[in-house]
Amino acid sequence: MNGERDEGLVLLMLNLLSCLIAPLGLIITPVVLKRNKATNTFYKLVFVAGVISLLVNVFGLYAHLGNLFPWGGPSSVEYIGNQ
Structure with missing residues (x-):
């Protein structure tokens, strides 16, 4: 072996951990894949866990932003009446 260490298990654990921390996983996952x-x-x-982690993080970000900004939610119309 020419001085390189096997980082496979550590990278796999980082991918699994980044699934739990949704916004931070968007930064960790590309670094792990690189x-x-x-x-x-x-x-x-x-590689497969990284792609899954990236998809989970994008979905989590979309869910967080969907709570902040009601995209595609039901619209309500209120009738004020004649005055």
Whole structure:
């Protein structure tokens, strides 16, 4: 081995942790995917978990923004009447 350490398990755990922390996961997941190398033990699993984590984080962000801004929610019309 030429001095490179296997980071597969650590990267996999970071991906799983980033699913729990939705806004921070949008920053962690691309860094994890960039550090993932083909020589890691769980190379493919880290990649799949990273893509899933990214999708979960985007959905979480959309849900948070949907609570702040009522996009596509039911509209209500109030009749004031004649005065």
